[in-house]
């Protein structure tokens with residue numbers, strides 16, 4: 034009898050501590066975000082984006098394993114080493130682990146916002162999610178091909194967008210036809226921009242195994258004619 038009680042107590046203690054550990058692991062962020070130049074709104078959206086992206090990767094069975102630092106710089110132009118990058122709303126610099134992003138209210142962003150929608154904080158947050166996905170990919174799949182990197186970032190971005198806004202964008206965007214990994218090319222991205230990114234998201238919805246394979250570092254048969262492949 035004593036043994037049984039003891040066993041029950043050990044089980045209860047183990048179960049609750051294990052449950053507690055799971056909760057802590059899920060709630061603890063491995064992303065240490067350093068924000069430079071952001072307004073209160075931009076900071077809040079950045080923190081929200083980190084929560085969403087981290088949850089997305091955790092649900093895919095992926096975490097950063099250790100805390101990793103990523104810097105997020107808000108500015109009126111996107112510039113790297115004092116060089117202005119024209120036509121970019123945002124970009125992730127892999128070498129410095131830094132995301133460069135236009136201010137939400139900057140003239141550049143208002144004039145060039147995706148799909149011509151410049152007054153949506155939700156869409157702006159999704160751009161931060163997209164760049165954070167590039168950061169995650171650089172850690173979990175460092176050898177990822179550039180267009181596969183875009184495929185994942187686009188899927189993360191539009192999966193995390195609220196369904197209502199996504200539906201609206203899908204209705205108004207001329208989405209190019211992407212039916213297989215061979216259609217994933219940098220040329221398609223450069224010509225299609227945000228519409229190409231939505232098409233990537235739709236492809237991932239039709240073929241969910243593609244996303245898993247890329248994030249496991251496996252080839253999905255991309256044949257981008259402008260890039261050299263490692264196969």
Ligand SMILES: [Zn+2]
Nearest residue numbers: 163167183186
């Ligand atoms: Zn990208």
